[in-house]
Amino acid sequence: MYTKRRKGISPLIAVVLLIVFTVAISTIIIGWMNDYTKKTTSDASKNTDVVVACAKQMINIPETIGVQTNSSGYVTVLVENIGQAETTIKQILTIDNNSDMCSINFTDGVIAIGDIGQFGPMDCSSEFGAGTPTLTTVRATTTCGGIADEWTSS
Numbered sequence: 001m002y003t004k005r006r007k008g009i010s011p012l013i014a015v016v017l018l019i020v021f022t023v024a025i026s027t028i029i030i031g032w033m034n035d036y037t038k039k040t041t042s043d044a045s046k047n048t049d050v051v052v053a054c055a056k057q058m059i060n061i062p063e064t065i066g067v068q069t070n071s072s073g074y075v076t077v078l079v080e081n082i083g084q085a086e087t088t089i090k091q092i093l094t095i096d097n098n099s100d101m102c103s104i105n106f107t108d109g110v111i112a113i114g115d116i117g118q119f120g121p122m123d124c125s126s127e128f129g130a131g132t133p134t135l136t137t138v139r140a141t142t143t144c145g146g147i148a149d150e151w152t153s154s
Contacts, residue, residue, distance in 0.1 A: 054144035073125025
């Protein structure tokens, strides 16, 4: 009887092929993980710098002189930087006793450490009506989320 013998690859060649395949897949995975780790570390570092800079900021609207109004409807707000880093004011919003709002417009909101920034005078007569506005609340916010101050009338 004649039996047909099938020939396969030798065990030595099979082992070499498995090793080459394993090394190739490992190299691809290591390269991907290296890039992923570098990107993640870089992103975390950038975010940490912003968080640390914001943690050093603190503002205050002085109780006695922080909000000034006059009979023409002009409003001026003073904001003091009491933190340990330069602060940038993003918005100042004033609210009167009728819940009418007036946003103070300004071009440069940067306040150095220990300085007081003056915002206004802003003509809010169209929002509050004629005469001296009776302000109940003034909110100042910074470019760092959560760093803000609110003045309320007593």
